[in-house]
Amino acid sequence: MTKKIKWGILSTGHIANKFAKALAILPQAKLVAVASRNVSTTQKFAKEHNVPRAYATYEELVRDPEIDVVYIGTPHTFHLENSILCMRNGKSVLCEKALTINAEEAKKMVQVAHEENVFLMEAMIPRHVPLLKKAIQWIKDGRIGEVRMVKASRCARGVFPPGARQLNPNLGGGSLLDVGVYVISFASQIFGKAPTEVIGMSHIGDYGSDEQGVAILKYDNGEIADLSFALRTNAVDEAYILGTKGYIKVDEVFAVPTKASLFIDNNEVEILEEPIIGNALNYEAEEVMRCLNEGLKESPHMPLDESIQIMEVMDALRKPWGLTYSNDKQG
Ligand SMILES: NC(=O)c1ccc[n+]([C@@H]2O[C@H](COP(=O)([O-])OP(=O)(O)OC[C@H]3O[C@@H](n4cnc5c(N)ncnc54)[C@H](OP(=O)(O)O)[C@@H]3O)[C@@H](O)[C@H]2O)c1
Incomplete structure (x- = not known):
């Protein structure tokens, strides 16, 4: 029997709002908590989307024992840090694209998923339509x-x-x-x-x-x-x-x-x-829940090695452009 999956949302921006709407049409999903860096933002989001718990820090969200999986909708430079925070606290992660800012970060993220034995997927809607x-x-x-x-x-x-x-x-x-x-x-x-x-x-x-x-x-x-x-x-x-x-x-x-x-x-x-049913983000949420219910640690439709390889292509492309990101050096 499929288990109802309990979601947390980390961030309250444009795409986080769309993701909350996507979960709302999925009977097998329950959005139980949201977190923002700001107490009034998280409360407003919780009210709008009928979310039971609103946290004023990301750290509080990942300690919520009811949450199975966290959706991360922060800017690219924070994906690694936010995903690791979730995974080190035993949460599975659906992280917005691009998975990270470079391949080295992506490899680190995947390594932590393996160490913690949790599910991880890059949110790439077209793969699931x-x-x-x-x-x-x-x-x-x-x-x-x-x-x-x-x-x-x-x-x-x-x-x-x-x-x-x-x-x-x-x-x-x-x-x-x-x-x-x-x-x-x-x-x-x-x-x-x-x-x-x-x-x-x-x-x-x-x-x-x-x-x-x-x-x-x-x-x-x-x-x-x-x-x-x-x-x-x-x-x-x-x-x-x-x-x-x-x-x-x-x-x-x-x-x-x-x-x-x-x-x-x-x-x-x-x-x-x-x-398209819903706003299409529901398709990737459904895939996460299918994988969790089947005990998979990654999706065959968006494999982690492929997400790393896509980051490698982007690294190779931007190198001659002289295009760097703020946390490239630490990557
Ligand atoms: N799948 C899609 O169709 C789609 C569409 C648009 C964007 N995206 C992806 O979603 C991610 C977020 O994009 P978005 O358009 O939703 O961005 P956004 O509206 O700017 O929201 C980003 C959120 O990240 C949090 N955040 C944490 N640290 C931050 C910082 N230092 N500066 C700014 N925000 C910070 C903020 O939430 P709190 O204040 O609540 O902490 C903010 O609301 C990106 O990875 C983007 O590529 C995907």
């Missing part, structure tokens, strides 16, 4: 032949005041960690291996963070991924998976994918259309 799983089945069924290229773009036009997390280099802001991680993770999922060559280019904006960038990844059998990511540039959010017989196009792939099309010889031969 049913429509995308069905579209990927087209590849497994050989419908597009051998996959040779991936083209994906995750660009959003945001207006960010100075200091906002998204472009704040001291909080691990910038397009690579914030949205580039989606397209790199997508290429990794499709090809199922690490690239052998990585090149890219970025523009460092007025706030000292990368506002937009491109990456070309090449794989051992000549496969290529052509990826773009941006935080201040309006663009279509879509992905193409290109094969020797045909290709797949997914619309709004990294936000709310609701349509995927299969093309053979440039003719659209099949369409998958499926509405």
Whole structure:
């Protein structure tokens, strides 16, 4: 019989609010506590989302004996510290993307998960969306032949005041960690291996963070991924998976994918259309609960070694850009 999973939320920002809404539609989930660095923020969040306990420090949250798993929605530079705090207190963790700011931090985080024998997963919504799983089945069924290229773009036009997390280099802001991680993770999922060559280019904006960038990844059998990511540039959010017989196009792939099309010889031969249930964060929460109920320590859909490998790709990309984050040195 599946056990009801008790959640804690660490932080009260934009995505933490969305996650609380996602849990609210899942009958097998119970949100029992939230923590903020600030007492009034945590109380406001608890009231809005009907959370029984509101803590004014993260340390109090992780000592709550009822909590099975903590969702971490802090800026990138705090993911390692916050996750370790949870795991050292016996809690499983769902940590927002990007898992950390660099591969060295990611390896440390995974090592602690192993030492504490707790579940850990990077929150990467597209991995768990049913429509995308069905579209990927087209590849497994050989419908597009051998996959040779991936083209994906995750660009959003945001207006960010100075200091906002998204472009704040001291909080691990910038397009690579914030949205580039989606397209790199997508290429990794499709090809199922690490690239052998990585090149890219970025523009460092007025706030000292990368506002937009491109990456070309090449794989051992000549496969290529052509990826773009941006935080201040309006663009279509879509992905193409290109094969020797045909290709797949997914619309709004990294936000709310609701349509995927299969093309053979440039003719659209099949369409998958499926509405997103909830705000899509519920899909990753469901995967965490499935894993916990099955006693798994990581998800087969977002394996920890792959999260580390994705961080390695991002490290390699930004090295020639001279792009560093505040805690790179300690990483
Ligand atoms: N999956 C998605 O669709 C999605 C979308 C957006 C963002 N994200 C990810 O979610 C994470 C957070 O993004 P967000 O947009 O929710 O950020 P946000 O609105 O700025 O919230 C971040 C929260 O982190 C906490 N925090 C702890 N130390 C902080 C510090 N020194 N400065 C600022 N905040 C601090 C704060 O909560 P307290 O004050 O309560 O402690 C704050 O509310 C990032 O990893 C981001 O990549 C994911």
